[in-house]
Amino acid sequence: MDYSSINLRYSQLAKTECCLSCGGALNFSKVQPGEICVDLGSGRGTDVLRMAEQAGEEGFAYGIDISDGMLATARENAAKFGVGNVKFIQSELEKLELADQTADLVVSNCTINHAADKAAVWNEIFRILKKGGRFVVSDIYATSPVPEEYRNDPVAVSECWAGSVTREEYLDTLNAVGFQKITILEESKPYPKGKVEVCSFTIAGERPKGSTCGCKA
Numbered sequence: 001m002d003y004s005s006i007n008l009r010y011s012q013l014a015k016t017e018c019c020l021s022c023g024g025a026l027n028f029s030k031v032q033p034g035e036i037c038v039d040l041g042s043g044r045g046t047d048v049l050r051m052a053e054q055a056g057e058e059g060f061a062y063g064i065d066i067s068d069g070m071l072a073t074a075r076e077n078a079a080k081f082g083v084g085n086v087k088f089i090q091s092e093l094e095k096l097e098l099a100d101q102t103a104d105l106v107v108s109n110c111t112i113n114h115a116a117d118k119a120a121v122w123n124e125i126f127r128i129l130k131k132g133g134r135f136v137v138s139d140i141y142a143t144s145p146v147p148e149e150y151r152n153d154p155v156a157v158s159e160c161w162a163g164s165v166t167r168e169e170y171l172d173t174l175n176a177v178g179f180q181k182i183t184i185l186e187e188s189k190p191y192p193k194g195k196v197e198v199c200s201f202t203i204a205g206e207r208p209k210g211s212t213c214g215c216k217a
């Protein structure tokens with residue numbers, strides 16, 4: 001997938017203060033001291049810095065993002081606030097440059113809808129989570145399938161709506177990958193976005209304690 005439109009759009013937004021989130025994933029995450037945390041689509045790095053603070057000196061937080069501008073701003077923010085237990089990595093969500101079973105917690109806010117191959121992203125989340133590790137993700141879903149003419153439009157995908165899938169498709173992917181204890185923590189009413197209608201939700205789940213591979217999707 002060519003993510004240049006996403007890189008461009010978010011690099012332009014990196015120095016603004018506009019809210020890019022679609023839920024309260026981090027507020028539900030209950031980061032514990034010593035935990036290894038990962039934020040997918042970390043943007044300006046705010047949630048990564050908060051997780052690093054909550055995880056403390058024994059813990060660590062990684063931010064993953066595709067956008068040059070967002071990564072530069074996130075690194076500046078880490079330096080400005082003197083936060084050392086963080087690392088920002090440029091990577092597509094479908095191919096995370098983190099070792100198997102790295103993380104206790106994966107969070108993401110309003111990012112996975114951009115990914116072309118959502119099953120690959122969720123398989124990567126499963127792979128990098130430790131057994132028994134958890135995810136808390138805020139994202140959007142479409143109330144009906146996005147018409148094909150928009151689905152492949154990179155600008156519309158970068159605007160956070162054309163890449164959205166239906167709620168059923170979203171949950172089917174999570175189940176197929178092998179997550180358990182899937183719980184919807186908050187969910188909005190439908191609202192218009194771009195040329196479609198969407199809802200925002202925050203969803204949590206766990207990699208089973210005894211699992212070895214999540215490659216069922």
Ligand SMILES: C[S@@+](CC[C@H](N)C(=O)[O-])C[C@H]1O[C@@H](n2cnc3c(N)ncnc32)[C@H](O)[C@@H]1O
Pocket residue numbers: 003006007010019020021022040041042043044064065066067070091092093094108109110111114115116160
């Ligand atoms: C809507 S913003 C959300 C940023 C942040 N999570 C927040 O809540 O403020 C989406 C972020 O995900 C990044 N992103 C979008 N698609 C991505 C992809 N396929 N791989 C990695 N990062 C991606 C963008 O560069 C952007 O920083």
